[in-house]
Amino acid sequence: GQNIDQPTEMTATEGAIVQINCTYQTSGFNGLFWYQQHAGEAPTFLSYNVLDGLEEKGRFSSFLSRSKGYSYLLLKELQMKDSASYLCAVKPDSWGKLQFGAGTQVVVTP
């Protein structure tokens, strides 16, 4: 079967760091995406990894290990507006479709 697993919910305080893990088992691998989705809004693209290693974009970083079927999204200097659901998605082949995890709800507290 195909599985993309991520924690259901994480809570952290403003200014802290949170790491959201994602493990995947898919029929193939052609890249991994992270999206942010605020309640009632569209998912917005955050990052894309296709090779092993760390991609950094401002306060957000994403890491990939293809041999371990593992990725994480690191959110630094948390702000209240970072409270949202974070979706991990794998592209299993060279075509356009994505397979999504159920999302991790991040709650940022003052």
Place this chain on the structure above:
Amino acid sequence: ETGVTQTPRHLVMGMTNKKSLKCEQHLGHNAMYWYKQSAKKPLELMFVYNFKEQTENNSVPSRFSPECPNSSHLFLHLHTLQPEDSALYLCASSQWRQPQHFGDGTRLSIL
């Protein structure tokens, strides 16, 4: 403004009704997608269109019928839906094999 516009934002319909969801993208993309998002479940891919041709139908029941008249517009025609079809329906677009851009979705409730 996300570049991908979906209408209506909310829809309540009975099981015997026929309605359509509309998606329009202003990004010049050549691929468009329909997803279903139910509470606490992963986004489920329903259909993929690439250059107006359907390239993926993810075993979706025939009560959902997609239409892609051109690369900017995508419709999802609905008829005789079931209560379990109540969900958020998201449209996305992309350049082929590039990150997808999502609309805000249509919240569908079946009575």
